[in-house]
Amino acid sequence: MSAHETTVVPEETGDEQAEPAGPAERAGNATVGDDIVTTNTRWSFAGSTPRHFDAHVNKSVPLYLHGHELIAKCVEFFSRPGGTIIDVGCSTGTLLASIARKPSSKDLSLVGIDIEADMVRAARETCARLENVTISQGEVLSADYTDSNAVIMYYTLQFAPPEQRRLALERIYDGLVEGGGLFLFEKVLSPDARLQDMLQQLYLEFKIDNGFEPEEIYNKERSLRSVMAPQPSNDTHELLHRTGFTGVVTIQKYLFFEGILAIK
Numbered sequence: 312m313s314a315h316e317t318t319v320v321p322e323e324t325g326d327e328q329a330e331p332a333g334p335a336e337r338a339g340n341a342t343v344g345d346d347i348v349t350t351n352t353r354w355s356f357a358g359s360t361p362r363h364f365d366a367h368v369n370k371s372v373p374l375y376l377h378g379h380e381l382i383a384k385c386v387e388f389f390s391r392p393g394g395t396i397i398d399v400g401c402s403t404g405t406l407l408a409s410i411a412r413k414p415s416s417k418d419l420s421l422v423g424i425d426i427e428a429d430m431v432r433a434a435r436e437t438c439a440r441l442e443n444v445t446i447s448q449g450e451v452l453s454a455d456y457t458d459s460n461a462v463i464m465y466y467t468l469q470f471a472p473p474e475q476r477r478l479a480l481e482r483i484y485d486g487l488v489e490g491g492g493l494f495l496f497e498k499v500l501s502p503d504a505r506l507q508d509m510l511q512q513l514y515l516e517f518k519i520d521n522g523f524e525p526e527e528i529y530n531k532e533r534s535l536r537s538v539m540a541p542q543p544s545n546d547t548h549e550l551l552h553r554t555g556f557t558g559v560v561t562i563q564k565y566l567f568f569e570g571i572l573a574i575k
């Protein structure tokens with residue numbers, strides 16, 4: 312039911328059926344907008360999601376395309392002839408394709424990795440004509456980062472279980488060349504409860520302004536409960552320092568969507 316529809320309450324007759332399921336019960340197969348339907352209330356990047364992903368994520372995450380543009384510019388600082396740039400959780404390959412089209416990327420090897428076979432297929436289609444791009448199915452913990460000049464995790468690490476984050480960052484750190492860069496974009500938590508509440512309300516308004524129905528917003532939030540685990544921003548900065556990264560700086564932030572550049 313959309314927010315603008317009204318519910319007609321029937322008069323009591325004594326032989327009413329059980330009450331219709333409320334939003335929580337009905338969320339088993341729930342639309343989250345842009346023709347994406349979640350099953351068993353769980354968000355998935357498989358199935359039809361890749362087809363609608365770019366449109367959906369652009370309206371769901373503030374500054375999404377700006378973040379892509381910023382990274383595409385910043386990787387130039389790490390591009391060395393014959394070097395390697397890895398995008399882990401590359402989804403449809405949009406960011407890799409925009410990096411590949413830059414003249415400064417001609418001599419680079421651009422590698423896209425995603426855990427989801429359907430996303431790998433979509434990324435291969437996006438990058439089909441780009442000779443220096445390779446896309447493979449893989450996982451953040453087991454990917455090969457050896458001698459990489461830059462690693463990008465654009466809203467990916469938040470989908471890995473919290474206990475795997477440290478290990479993943481250590482493997483990436485070990486693989487990066489000296490002076491290499493990690494681009495880590497994440498939905499983060501605020502250290503202050505009042506601020507978190509304000510940011511959450513502003514984010515809801517951002518989604519309403521972008522045309523989502525309240526029920527779609529609720530269904531999406533619910534679908535992410537068991538698959539995404541945002542961490543406090545401070546913890547992420549601290550973890551990056553502890554891992555060994557020397558320069559750790561926020562290069563983009565809007566509400567609780569933060570982009571960090573960390574240098575080895």
Ligand SMILES: C[S@@+](CC[C@H](N)C(=O)[O-])C[C@H]1O[C@@H](n2cnc3c(N)ncnc32)[C@H](O)[C@@H]1O
Pocket residue numbers: 356399400401402403405406424425426427430449450451452464465466467470471
């Ligand atoms: C929010 S999307 C990332 C968006 C993408 N980086 C972009 O620039 O548009 C998260 C992606 O990470 C992938 N993913 C989730 N967990 C992963 C893991 N453990 N290893 C690799 N990829 C993962 C998902 O399949 C999905 O495509």
